[in-house]
Amino acid sequence: MSHEAAVPEKASGPDIQPPISVPRRGIWGWMLFDWAQQPFHTLIITFVFAPYFASAVAPDAARGQELWGLATGIGGLAIALSSPVLGAIADATGPRKPWIFFFSALGILACASLWFATPGGEHITLVLIAVALAVIGMEFSAVFNNAMMPDLVPRSELGRLSGSAWGLGYVGGLLSLILVLGFMAAQPDTGRTLLGLEPIFGLDAAMREGDRAAGPLTALWYAVFVLPMFLFTPDIARRQAAAGAVRDGLGRLRQTLRRLPRERSYFSFLAASMFYRDALNALYAFGGIYAAGVLSWSITQIGLFGILANVTGAIGAWLGGRMDKAFGPKVVVSLSIVILTLCSLLVISTTREEILFMPLAGEGMRNLPDIAFFVAGAFIGATGGSIQAASRTLLVDQVPRERVTEAFGLYALSGKATSFIGPFAISLATGFFASSAFGFSTEDAQRLGVAPIVALFLIGLVLLPFVKSWHKEPTPGDST
Known part of the structure; x- marks a missing residue:
């Protein structure tokens, strides 16, 4: 893929894009941000720390799912309330790297502190605060990094x-x-990792130090691999002093919010993405917890599930980028939502005794639920990668380049507006059905608790036809 100087081409929306000449190392520096940040989502939010928290730190799996939803929901609420404002201010001042640096530091410190999440929940309140701060730091860093893309x-x-x-x-x-999984996290009963090795650095399996080390490792990984973006990727020039930028940025945000309902495509995209991205984030956040509680999977099994999802995710994101160029990002997003909805139904309807809510009969079908869950995970990984990559380009189609940071702030708002509602809804639903007054088992409470994911995907799909894509329409930023 060549990223050298290019000739001008058709504009996206009302702005005319000048020739772009960014050195290849600047492009790779920006791309490495995703490499640097992904362990936060893989290790902390989905496959290692979240299920460890639910199974070993919280009192039980259902309570762990409830508390995890509370912590991530609080972090999402903070992002929803402040990201559009900070995005508008950043557009007025110009450079994005200072913002990325501040929130990166917050995310690094919060992730590193997860080491103190010992089994038994001795510091459970502090752990939940650290999780919320990690979500805020990492998500805000992504907002400003995404805004550099155009x-x-x-x-x-x-x-x-x-x-x-x-x-x-x-x-x-x-x-x-x-x-x-291969070198650090060991099963408490065997003291061995997934590769059959003793944990490196003398990590204590009984104290689950390998699982807890996912926090410091995430912090170190991010700190090292985000450096090329700071060193080599060009930032835009400063436009004005911070004092005046706050006033101007807030004024521009007010204007945007007033005219947003008239910009049908932009408004519809933000609304649609609010629902389908929240569903996807909830699926990621609670997938490991669900597997641990409903299918009684070990951390090793969840890790294998995560490895498969990451392999297919890399392939899906790469193929999705090629499909995006060929057919436009809206096609990629729509197809991904359909597949993710079907996968969600498969996950929710699978237990040790059932698939698609139909009872399993016979000893030979004992492993069928595990197989079904792995198949669903493969497709979730592939379509999850493609839908998130295509969503970034579909957003850029909706606004002129001088409003792009504000747009990604509103994009974060649209995602986090229900991002805190989704986890809260799962938390409340799980607690509601786990109540002794209803007589549901812990397993059934978990199944019913994650059902809102399907509804969120479907709402997003219904709203997508109102969104224009640059690939098909020449003026996607208009207000028609």
């Missing part, structure tokens, strides 16, 4: 750039997961 390549290359970067991120997540 200044790196011409519009025709954005889909491929976004897909390649997301695929690279999945590879980073895969390698970090192999490192943790």
